[in-house]
Amino acid sequence: MPGKTPLPVMPARQLQPSVPLVALDYLWFQVAGTVCNLRCAHCFISCAPDNHNFWFLDLETVRNYLEQSKAWGVKEYYFTGGEPFMNRDLLPMLEEALFLGPASVLTNGTLLPEKTVRRLAEIDASSGFSLELRVSIDGPTAESNDAIRGTGCFDRAMEGIQRLVAHGLMPILTAAQLWDPAQDLEVLDQFTDALRKVGYDRPRIKILPTLRLGREAARTRGYSDGELVTRAMMEGYEVTQLLCSTGRVVSDRGVHVCPILLEEPDALLGATLEEADRPHTLSSRACYTCWLHGAICTNYGGIGQEL
Amino acid sequence: MLYATSEQAYSRVAVFGGVYANHRALRAAIEDARLRGAEAIFCLGDLGAFGPSPNRVFPLLIESGVHSIRGNYDESISRGLEDCQCGYTDPRDNHFARLSYRYTFANTSQRWRDWMGRLPAGRRIRLGSSRLLMSHGSPRRTNEFLWESTTPSHFLEKLCDDHDADVILATHTGIPWARRLSGDRLFANVGAIGRPANDGSPAVCYAMLWADGGAVDVESIPLHYDHEALAMEMKAERLPEEFIETILTGWWTTCNEILPMKERRRGRY
Ligand code: SF4
Ligand code: SF4
Ligand SMILES: [Fe+2]
Numbered sequence: 001m002p003g004k005t006p007l008p009v010m011p012a013r014q015l016q017p018s019v020p021l022v023a024l025d026y027l028w029f030q031v032a033g034t035v036c037n038l039r040c041a042h043c044f045i046s047c048a049p050d051n052h053n054f055w056f057l058d059l060e061t062v063r064n065y066l067e068q069s070k071a072w073g074v075k076e077y078y079f080t081g082g083e084p085f086m087n088r089d090l091l092p093m094l095e096e097a098l099f100l101g102p103a104s105v106l107t108n109g110t111l112l113p114e115k116t117v118r119r120l121a122e123i124d125a126s127s128g129f130s131l132e133l134r135v136s137i138d139g140p141t142a143e144s145n146d147a148i149r150g151t152g153c154f155d156r157a158m159e160g161i162q163r164l165v166a167h168g169l170m171p172i173l174t175a176a177q178l179w180d181p182a183q184d185l186e187v188l189d190q191f192t193d194a195l196r197k198v199g200y201d202r203p204r205i206k207i208l209p210t211l212r213l214g215r216e217a218a219r220t221r222g223y224s225d226g227e228l229v230t231r232a233m234m235e236g237y238e239v240t241q242l243l244c245s246t247g248r249v250v251s252d253r254g255v256h257v258c259p260i261l262l263e264e265p266d267a268l269l270g271a272t273l274e275e276a277d278r279p280h281t282l283s284s285r286a287c288y289t290c291w292l293h294g295a296i297c298t299n300y301g302g303i304g305q306e307l
Numbered sequence: 308m309l310y311a312t313s314e315q316a317y318s319r320v321a322v323f324g325g326v327y328a329n330h331r332a333l334r335a336a337i338e339d340a341r342l343r344g345a346e347a348i349f350c351l352g353d354l355g356a357f358g359p360s361p362n363r364v365f366p367l368l369i370e371s372g373v374h375s376i377r378g379n380y381d382e383s384i385s386r387g388l389e390d391c392q393c394g395y396t397d398p399r400d401n402h403f404a405r406l407s408y409r410y411t412f413a414n415t416s417q418r419w420r421d422w423m424g425r426l427p428a429g430r431r432i433r434l435g436s437s438r439l440l441m442s443h444g445s446p447r448r449t450n451e452f453l454w455e456s457t458t459p460s461h462f463l464e465k466l467c468d469d470h471d472a473d474v475i476l477a478t479h480t481g482i483p484w485a486r487r488l489s490g491d492r493l494f495a496n497v498g499a500i501g502r503p504a505n506d507g508s509p510a511v512c513y514a515m516l517w518a519d520g521g522a523v524d525v526e527s528i529p530l531h532y533d534h535e536a537l538a539m540e541m542k543a544e545r546l547p548e549e550f551i552e553t554i555l556t557g558w559w560t561t562c563n564e565i566l567p568m569k570e571r572r573r574g575r576y
Contacts, residue, residue: 023447069461070459070461071461071465072465073459073461073462073464073465073466074459074461074462075457075458075459075462076457100459100461101457101458101459101461101462102456102457102459102567124568128455128456128569129456129457129459129569130454130456130457130567130568130569130570131568132567132568168572169568170568170571170572184398185398188398202563202571202576204564204571299567300394300396300564300565
């Protein structure tokens, strides 16, 4: 039975803090594994058409975890990849998730033909829960975005957004902060204009920090030695700001601590939610980014300059 | 959390949240609740914010015997914290939250800050034979947002189990909704009386709950009050035009980024 995890007793020599699963609020599904139709230069799990490291989840597996999730009181379901729309069962998965609670899809927006969007709108209309579509675009112009995501991606993702909006959905444009943070407001304005041009008059925008893992580490730099979460840094820190204290992610291998550390061996916690209910040591340097910015992966976290 | 517990059994109570310094709606709600036969009136917190002259609501609450718990705003103001802990994440939302926090902080006297600091974080009462638990955001977190479109029933069932309650009440979001759970249990977000519910009507709302023998029932009561007079006071206090527009039109002009898709779509902005 799900229950409260007692605070872990830390061995004296362990330097990194350990984070318990305080409550399983967010259940993620790595529905497309590491398979993606794009090959973005900043992808922190290096997804690509030929990256079969993690494979697609099937409907039966998702259904099984959805069923398990009820006893845990899971609040929100997230569908990610790779590119979730490459999974041909994504729509029925969403339908089943939305029967239980709110669902969010993290997509690159390039695989949203009319037929798919019409189905999404129907699925949304048939549920009282919110269906959130988070469309990743990393620059407000074709030039800035496509340098990272590939030629033509800006236009294709904008067309995807246009179709979603035309069907009454309200996607959240999600951008990795690849520009100088001092330009946040300017970039936000440019995004807003670009979205208005495709008919989105109440644009929703979320800005995320980059995670210096995978291809992003090669593109810019990896984490430095000082960028590590220490036990002292956790004193007085609200631990539920970290996704690993409130969420888990399901892949074709089992249940991992968070979607960020998918590839790290010690992030795979077990085969069931029950087995994944144990503390995790923040030994990855990516934890530093979480520590700085809080629950960046959920719909309402994010960064952005104060007005 | 520190709860106030009362063993007294009620059969009909009125509950509201989110006063937001709207002393006019507060007065109207108290009168309306009495006319409708409420034996007791409860408040789920967030006494200041948004509205004008925050000191005015406290004497009203005390004179009328309203039993209040503490919201995130009350906690921040009473402890002199940096911000309202509203849980906003968007820069524009935070900008307006900050304006209203600074104003409220500067205009709440020490006496009422201390008073808010002594409020309990939650309250348990009996309604008929049901165990009712009042919270601000949720029983587990003062600033948790429980919106209708992002709160699964199994989550609420677990909340009732974990907190030994048959009925759980919350506010903090400003939009009322209710859901019947297994075994006749119930969750209700009572909405707010300080600000309209983003539905295009200037009316605000509170909840009436009663137990006629069996399970607890709830009704969300729309409340009309002199919102134009409130808007005039807000102008005189030089509060942001955006806030005044909300009071007059019923549409939220700020703090929309925190809304889930379905709640956002129903609004205008
Ligand atoms: S960042 Fe997203 S869209 Fe780009 S390669 Fe990675 S998974 Fe695919
Ligand atoms: S990367 Fe973030 S969510 Fe994952 S274990 Fe580290 S701190 Fe937790
Ligand atoms: Fe609140």
